[in-house]
Amino acid sequence: MESPGINALKTALSEKAWTDDPDIIAPHLSEWRDKYFGKTPILLTPGSTDEVSAAVQICAEHGLPIVPQGGNTGLVGGQTPQGEVLMSLKRMTRIRDVNPVSDAITVEAGATLHAVQEAAIAADRKFPLTLSSEGSCTVGGVLSTNAGGNHVLKYGTTKDLVFGVEAVLADGQVFNGLTSLRKDNTGYDISRLFLGAEGTLGIITAATLKLFPQPGHVARVLMGVASVEDAVGLLTRLRGPALAMFEVMPRIGFAAVTDNFENERDPFPDTHPWYVLADFEVETQDAGEAMVMALLEGAMENGLIRDAVLAQSETQFRALGSIREHMSAGQKHLGGSIKQDITVPIDRIPEFFTRADAAVEQIVPGCRPVGFGHFGDGNIHYNIAQPESADMAAGRAPFLDRWDDISEAVFDVVDGLGGSISAEHGIGIMKRETLAARADPVKMDLLHRIKTAMDPDGLMNPRVML
Numbered sequence: 001m002e003s004p005g006i007n008a009l010k011t012a013l014s015e016k017a018w019t020d021d022p023d024i025i026a027p028h029l030s031e032w033r034d035k036y037f038g039k040t041p042i043l044l045t046p047g048s049t050d051e052v053s054a055a056v057q058i059c060a061e062h063g064l065p066i067v068p069q070g071g072n073t074g075l076v077g078g079q080t081p082q083g084e085v086l087m088s089l090k091r092m093t094r095i096r097d098v099n100p101v102s103d104a105i106t107v108e109a110g111a112t113l114h115a116v117q118e119a120a121i122a123a124d125r126k127f128p129l130t131l132s133s134e135g136s137c138t139v140g141g142v143l144s145t146n147a148g149g150n151h152v153l154k155y156g157t158t159k160d161l162v163f164g165v166e167a168v169l170a171d172g173q174v175f176n177g178l179t180s181l182r183k184d185n186t187g188y189d190i191s192r193l194f195l196g197a198e199g200t201l202g203i204i205t206a207a208t209l210k211l212f213p214q215p216g217h218v219a220r221v222l223m224g225v226a227s228v229e230d231a232v233g234l235l236t237r238l239r240g241p242a243l244a245m246f247e248v249m250p251r252i253g254f255a256a257v258t259d260n261f262e263n264e265r266d267p268f269p270d271t272h273p274w275y276v277l278a279d280f281e282v283e284t285q286d287a288g289e290a291m292v293m294a295l296l297e298g299a300m301e302n303g304l305i306r307d308a309v310l311a312q313s314e315t316q317f318r319a320l321g322s323i324r325e326h327m328s329a330g331q332k333h334l335g336g337s338i339k340q341d342i343t344v345p346i347d348r349i350p351e352f353f354t355r356a357d358a359a360v361e362q363i364v365p366g367c368r369p370v371g372f373g374h375f376g377d378g379n380i381h382y383n384i385a386q387p388e389s390a391d392m393a394a395g396r397a398p399f400l401d402r403w404d405d406i407s408e409a410v411f412d413v414v415d416g417l418g419g420s421i422s423a424e425h426g427i428g429i430m431k432r433e434t435l436a437a438r439a440d441p442v443k444m445d446l447l448h449r450i451k452t453a454m455d456p457d458g459l460m461n462p463r464v465m466l
């Protein structure tokens with residue numbers, strides 16, 4: 001029999017705002033990595049902040065927990081319900097306002113990141129958050145996970161790109177923090193509490209985001225380098241106001257893309273142990289390219305670069321970026337993969353690799369580390385592919401069974417280097433126990449106290465983070 005709470009939702013909400021059709025719900029219950037599978041009695045799809053508020057109020061009255069979902073691209077299981085009410089913001093996609101004078105854009109939570117970037121471009125502005133998932137991930141999701149991506153080096157993480165949010169609280173009240181004020185010292189910054197909260201404090205329904213001037217030209221370079229040490233040395237050498245992106249890929253991950261995708265091509269005649277993809281935002285193409293060429297020549301003379309390609313056309317620009325974009329997908333060709341998203345201080349990246357590679361090799365001899373990502377932020381997606389064997393399919397499950405052992409070994413190295421067990425993907429379900437075990441107890445206590453103050457009945461994404 002259906003619960004009174006679910007009945008109340010069906011009665012109160014408009015027809016478009018809910019469904020219990022299993023075929024419509026199904027895609028919302030699995031995720032990108034096929035690691036989490038969920039269940040829910042109902043999918044809510046509100047079309048407005050008022051409708052979100054009405055639904056949350058009913059859930060509060062009936063003690064029904066809620067899991068918010070945006071584009072369902074999260075990588076730590078936070079958006080997958082396990083019997084809770086599932087609320088997708090996918091119908092709330094309006095760009096409410098673009099203000100090039102205040103350099104601000106106000107958008108609803110279900111708008112994709114790509115839609116926000118496009119709206120900014122239409123106003124001759126730039127919204128600098130860039131993720132490979134940008135066609136699907138949403139404003140609500142990126143704010144709730146404090147997403148990072150490729151341009152953190154220059155523009156910061158999502159937290160640095162938000163003026164304020166509108167959010168529905170656990171009791172259904174609407175908090176309106178939408179503003180384009182750059183200065184507002186009137187007490188605690190409530191909007192910021194929702195950034196990185198992973199839906200545990202309320203449901204973000206809209207946000208006012210920061211815009212930036214469009215760069216005159218972006219010069220993109222792919223470089224082959226000999227070692228992680230050289231990649232970090234190169235970062236130090238290239239860093240400056242123009243450097244907007246510094247992404248690193250190991251040969252194994254690079255080849256997994258160029259060998260397996262029809263349209264991906266290795267632009268170099270020789271192979272290299274590591275590859276660095278860098279963007280420089282410059283005023284004009286000619287002056288910018290001259291500056292970049294001078295930097296590259298200096299780095300080559302110092303032996304930091306083995307080879308380099310500077311994108312000469314829009315097509316080549318996209319082709320170089322596409323290899324990096326396919327790094328996650330490419331690794332599916334290496335079999336089972338145990339994935340970590342960690343940060344360490346930039347100067348300790350080489351030490352991280354030495355220690356982590358040794359630690360995982362001890363647990364599963366022959367496993368293949370594929371550490372790639374946003375080295376400019378000290379952020380490494382430290383994935384470990386299963387050992388190569390005659391029967392890769394048979395090796396997959398036993399390898400993935402070692403997920404926890406391998407993760408703990410990696411986290412020990414991260415902790416030893418003063419790093420973080422979650423750089424940009426969040427805690428979700430995947431790292432909840434790890435956070436509890438490893439975080440500073442005072443921090444954990446404060447996290448719990450904030451959660452209890454804002455969601456006393458524990459109905460907002462209750463299995464996530466805490």
Ligand SMILES: Cc1cc2nc3c(=O)[nH]c(=O)nc-3n(C[C@H](O)[C@H](O)[C@H](O)COP(=O)(O)OP(=O)(O)OC[C@H]3O[C@@H](n4cnc5c(N)ncnc54)[C@H](O)[C@@H]3O)c2cc1C
Pocket residue numbers: 032067068069070071072073074075077078079089109130131132133136137138139140141142143144145146147148149150198199200202203204205328424425428461464
């Ligand atoms: C191919 C690929 C590449 C990626 N690259 C990056 C990367 O470079 N950097 C990076 O940081 N991440 C990356 N991600 C992870 C992911 O895209 C981000 O975490 C993104 O921010 C999630 O947005 P989403 O809309 O899909 O959120 P979802 O997956 O739907 O949800 C994520 C979390 O946010 C909560 N949530 C969603 N919407 C709301 C809302 N309106 N209010 C409150 N809580 C909400 C959910 O409950 C969940 O806890 C990548 C993912 C993929 C698949």
